[in-house]
Amino acid sequence: MIETAKANGLEAYSYLQFLFKNLPGVQFEAHPEFLEKYLPWDSWVQSSCPKNK
Template sequence: METAKEHGLNVYKYLTYLFEHLPNVEFLMKPKLLEDFLPWAKKVQEHCKGI
């Protein structure tokens, strides 16, 4: 969460985004997909930026 804050994300929005999207990702088969959910990922920034 501290890393999310450092990247200017709203922590609540970020957690909500993760809980809504991660269950649909087959990251066990393709762990590289998890990179799309890191705080600095472009899509995460677009959805979770701000207070």
Template sequence: NGILQTDGYTGYQKVPCQAHALCWAHARRYFVEAIPPDLPKEDLLGSICKEAIERINELFAIDKEFAERPIRDFTIGRKNWLFSDSPKGAKASAVVYSIIETAKANGLNPFQYLKYLFEHLPDGDIQRHPEHLDDVLPWNETIQQNCK
């Protein structure tokens, strides 16, 4: 019912939505291709193409800070995770990925956080005392101090 963002493939025009939006990478490419190869650099400096490319680059910089970025590593790596061809493998992959990305989202060093978990969870008896799980969550003050 909302906006559908795609890469410009005409087949997507058949998908019902309020509006179609193209991705900035494809829009940027059109500006890059519009620059004549023999254009002197001094003529490029004040051009609309150069300004558009710079503004789109600024959007890319902002985008690196938000929701889509954390899943990019996962989508790039999924071909490498062939062990996830079973429900147990997929669940294990999802658990590890969630822990690492949650650590990153909370400003932690994922290696330090995993090391902390491996050192402290075996002694925690979380099964009988689930309230102790709060002590090892990424936003816990002790974790924040030890895993940056």
């Protein structure tokens, strides 16, 4: 996860914070397609997490 975040230009720590804040309660069992929204190349994630310098 860390390397994928870095490869997509995100600060790894911020990406992990984003995941831990937003993932609890997401019903992946019922809706596995929701996982796509939390991948580091998603536009929502890109706009929510600081970029690497």
